[in-house]
Structures are given as C-alpha cells and as structure tokens.
Amino acid sequence: MKVFEVKVDWATNDAEDCTTELYNTKEKAQKAFNFEKLQAMEDYGVFDEQTGELTDENWTLEQKGNCWHLFEEGYWSTNHCLITLTEKEVK
Numbered sequence: 001m002k003v004f005e006v007k008v009d010w011a012t013n014d015a016e017d018c019t020t021e022l023y024n025t026k027e028k029a030q031k032a033f034n035f036e037k038l039q040a041m042e043d044y045g046v047f048d049e050q051t052g053e054l055t056d057e058n059w060t061l062e063q064k065g066n067c068w069h070l071f072e073e074g075y076w077s078t079n080h081c082l083i084t085l086t087e088k089e090v091k
Contacts, residue, residue, distance in 0.1 A: 001089070001090045001091075002087055002088065002089060002090070003022045003023065003024060003087075003088050003090050004022070004023045004024075004025070004026050004028070004029030004085060004086070004087055004088070005020055005021070005022055005023075005029070005084075005085070005086045005087075005088055006020070006021045006023065006029050006032045006033050006036060006083070006084070006085050007019070007020045007021075007082075007083070007084045007086070008020075008036050008040075008081070008082070008083050009080075009081070009082040009083075010040070010080065010081040010082070011077065011078055011079060011080050011081075012043075012044075012078070012079060013078055013079065022088075026087070029085050030085065033066065033068075033083060033085040036068075036083045037068050037083055040068075040070060040081045040083065043081075044059075044070060044079075044081065046059045046070075058072055058073055059071065059072050059073065059079075060072075060073060066084060066085035066086065067082075067083070067084050067085075068081075068082075068083040068084075069081070069082045069083075070082075
C-alpha cells in the first residue's frame with residue numbers, strides 16, 4: 001500500500017518543530033504540500049505578497065520537484081523551512 005508523506009521541518013528565532021502528515025492519495029498530499037508552502041511564505045515574511053517572489057537577499061529559496069526549502073543564509077539552524085512530499089510504501 002502506498003501513502004504520501006508531507007513533512008514540514010521549520011525553525012524561527014523563537015521556536016522549531018517538525019511535523020509529518022500521511023495521505024492516502026497523491027492529490028491530497030499535493031494539496032497539503034502546496035498549502036504548507038503558501039503558509040510558510042506568509043509566516044516568514046520575505047516574499048512579495050503580489051508576485052510571490054523572494055524579496056530579502058539574505059534568504060535563499062530552493063525548489064526541486066517535491067521539495068521546497070527556504071533558509072536565511074548563515075542562520076539555517078534558527079531560520080529555515082523545509083517542506084517535502086514523499087511517496088512511501090507501507091507493508
């Protein structure tokens with residue numbers, strides 16, 4: 001049986017956490033993945049609200065496939081957000 005994991009590993013100056021949610025369809029997981037990306041864009045406040053483009057040159061955004069990674073240069077341990085969508089096989 002396949003499940004789809006959406007994992008959010010984040011840190012800010014005040015807190016940090018890592019959450020994992022499992023979904024039974026890729027469509028549900030993709031929707032959650034997209035929601036988490038939008039939420040992070042709002043939470044970190046380094047994006048233009050109109051265009052969605054990164055506006056702070058001290059931050060880096062890396063996107064590849066089902067991985068979205070935002071971090072402040074030189075401060076990864078205190079300011080980052082890593083969101084992944086992974087297909088898993090459950091036996």
